[in-house]
Amino acid sequence: MMKVRFWGTRGSIATPGPSTMRYGGNTSCVELRTGNHIIILDAGTGMRELGNSLLKEFPSQPLTIHVFISHTHWDHIQGFPFFLPAYQPQNTIHLYGPPGRDKSLDKILTIQMDSDYFPVELGAMSPNIHIHEMREDITIDDLTVRHFYLNHPALCLAYRVSDGRTNVVYATDNEPYQGTLFRQAQNPSTASDFPTYLDEKFIEFLSQADLLIGEAQYTTEEYKEKRGWGHSPLESVVRFAVQANVKKFALFHHDPVHDDDFVDGMVQEAKQLTGLYNGTTECVGAREGLEIVVP
Amino acid sequence: MKPRVLIVDDEEFLRKMIVMGFERDGFTVFQADNGEDGVKIARQELPELILLDLVMPRLLxxxxxxxxxxxxxxxxxxxxxxxAKSYKPDMDKAAELGADAYVVKPFEMAEMLKTAREHMDKRQNSK
Structure with missing residues (x-):
């Protein structure tokens, strides 16, 4: 059994305000609990409140926390400097993620806390912060965490957390290759099914997941104007989820221009699309505070 | 002497296709399926041309x-x-890091061979 709680569901930039009260304005951060493990998926601004909640729950007990960062764009790392458990020397924090194009993950996270940007340096946090670049799938006791490179204008990873029975996939900031390689695909003299082949590898990574936390950045209409920005139209995410036989899809990484009513509409559209594709995937909108128990 | 190329790509099917294309064009071909082995083979064989996939195990x-x-x-x-990533920031960074070209997959083998020979000539004739 895994328990998933959303602390930040927004993409791109934090969007507090009356129009985002229900789904929330904080950027990407998801807590996953299973057994004694505390797993955090992304370190967007929602991580601040998560840290406060952990301190309340474990006021003095030393914690080991595993944080998996999809990529180092601001909306996925900005909460880390405000994550108070990382300042307590009794806590051990393992941070995992991809390297940058020409900088190590360690360097990128250190630069984020350079004194020109933030008053406290990374070195002033707990001495037990360990930064690991994901070079291979990892095992944490009974859990395995697999990774998969996504199609985004940064080196960006999806993660699949499994205890051997329950599988949760976190896959945001991904554009279907059928979108970005469309020019090549239209050329009949090249391998026209290559984008499909690459997207099928992604579907394989999602296969039979009990929960997919996947992006819902654009509607199909919006995507026409945003092709090449590294995000998906809702249609393709739903189609992939259905093809992968995903049990539940949490629409996540809401676009900053989408207010609560708009996101409601996208959830409805996702449900209709699921029916259209003859799927059984249950679609829900990820909102701050939502807890999903994955049996 | 035959020109020598090292092809580093974890995608086996695609790597084999590229290997065949270069062999047919008269190259001696070396190959690796991850970045770390790619560096090792490059240092052993010192080929005139190296093709690198972007996303690979161990070293990108x-x-x-x-x-x-x-x-x-x-x-x-x-x-x-x-x-297969066709985003401009990836292409810009490749140039900044000193790559001679960034080729988006899938590509025509004839075009790849043309691009490869052009850049090999440029490098060989550079001071």
């Missing part, structure tokens, strides 16, 4: 390119990054 194409470009013995070696 960018990282391999950076290692090669910081090593004087590869100053005459043409390096081409190839990827």
């Amino acid at each position: 194409g960018f990282e391999v390119c950076q290692i090669l470009r910081n090593d004087e013995q590869f100053s005459k070696t043409a390096v081409i990054i190839m990827s």
Whole structure:
């Protein structure tokens, strides 16, 4: 059994305000609990409140926390400097993620806390912060965490957390290759099914997941104007989820221009699309505070 | 003497296709399925051309390119990054790291061979 709680569901930039009260304005951060493990998926601004909640729950007990960062764009790392458990020397924090194009993950996270940007340096946090670049799938006791490179204008990873029975996939900031390689695909003299082949590898990574936390950045209409920005139209995410036989899809990484009513509409559209594709995937909108128990 | 190329790509099917294309064109071909082995083979064989996939286990194409470009013995070696990722920031970074070209997959083998020979000539004739 895994328990998933959303602390930040927004993409791109934090969007507090009356129009985002229900789904929330904080950027990407998801807590996953299973057994004694505390797993955090992304370190967007929602991580601040998560840290406060952990301190309340474990006021003095030393914690080991595993944080998996999809990529180092601001909306996925900005909460880390405000994550108070990382300042307590009794806590051990393992941070995992991809390297940058020409900088190590360690360097990128250190630069984020350079004194020109933030008053406290990374070195002033707990001495037990360990930064690991994901070079291979990892095992944490009974859990395995697999990774998969996504199609985004940064080196960006999806993660699949499994205890051997329950599988949760976190896959945001991904554009279907059928979108970005469309020019090549239209050329009949090249391998026209290559984008499909690459997207099928992604579907394989999602296969039979009990929960997919996947992006819902654009509607199909919006995507026409945003092709090449590294995000998906809702249609393709739903189609992939259905093809992968995903049990539940949490629409996540809401676009900053989408207010609560708009996101409601996208959830409805996702449900209709699921029916259209003859799927059984249950679609829900990820909102701050939502807890999903994955049996 | 036959020109020598190293192809580094974890995608086995695609790598084999590229290997065949270069062999047919008269190249001696070396291959690796991850970045770390790619660097090792590059240092052993010192080929005139190295093709690097971008996303690979152990070391990414960018990282391999950076290692090669910081090593004087590869100053005459043409390096081409190839990827299904077609975003401009990836292409810009490849150029910044010293790659001679960035080729988006899938590509026509004839075009790849033309690009490869052009950049090999440029590198070989550079001071």
